[in-house]
Amino acid sequence: MLQHVSLEVTPALVDREIAFLALLGFREIVPPSARLAELSRWVEAEDGSAQQLHLMYAEEPTVMRPAHIALVRPAYELLLDALRGGGFEVLEREPHWGSPRAFTHSPTGHRVEVMQFAPPRA
Numbered sequence: 001m002l003q004h005v006s007l008e009v010t011p012a013l014v015d016r017e018i019a020f021l022a023l024l025g026f027r028e029i030v031p032p033s034a035r036l037a038e039l040s041r042w043v044e045a046e047d048g049s050a051q052q053l054h055l056m057y058a059e060e061p062t063v064m065r066p067a068h069i070a071l072v073r074p075a076y077e078l079l080l081d082a083l084r085g086g087g088f089e090v091l092e093r094e095p096h097w098g099s100p101r102a103f104t105h106s107p108t109g110h111r112v113e114v115m116q117f118a119p120p121r122a
Contacts, residue, residue: 004052005069006040008061009108014041016107017055023082024071024112026053061108068103068111076100076116083114 009017018028018041026043029052036042045051053069073079080090083104092102097119104112 001049002051004054006054006056007069007106007108007110008058008063009055009106010059010061011057013107014055014057018043020086020088020106021053023086023088024079024114025073063109065111068113070113070115072115072118074116076114079114 021043025046027046029042029044031037031040031042031054040054040056042055043053080092080102083090088104090102090104092100095101096115097117099115099117099119101113101115104114106112
């Protein structure tokens with residue numbers, strides 16, 4: 001299991017990033033130390049998987065393209081509607097492994113892929 005991924009964000013956009021990630025099924029949690037809380041904000045998947053994203057403060061965040069994170073969300077259509085309703089552009093792509101999928105960008109510009117279900121295990 002992938003436990004967490006760290007993404008750089010500007011302090012000025014971190015509240016918008018948290019709100020964006022809430023649309024994707026994450027809730028904010030408190031980092032485990034005061035020092036980490038000074039350097040970042042954390043979110044965790046609401047599905048009980050303990051998967052986290054750590055938003056690390058950076059005045060000039062590194063946003064790698066075409067690199068991205070991919071999230072599986074069974075309530076796919078509802079999620080896309082929520083993203084569009086939140087003002088985020090959603091670009092639907094050809095399904096992979098039969099799974100509908102789409103891309104969007106966070107307020108900082110990180111590319112996020114959303115899939116309805118994961119590929120089958122080999």
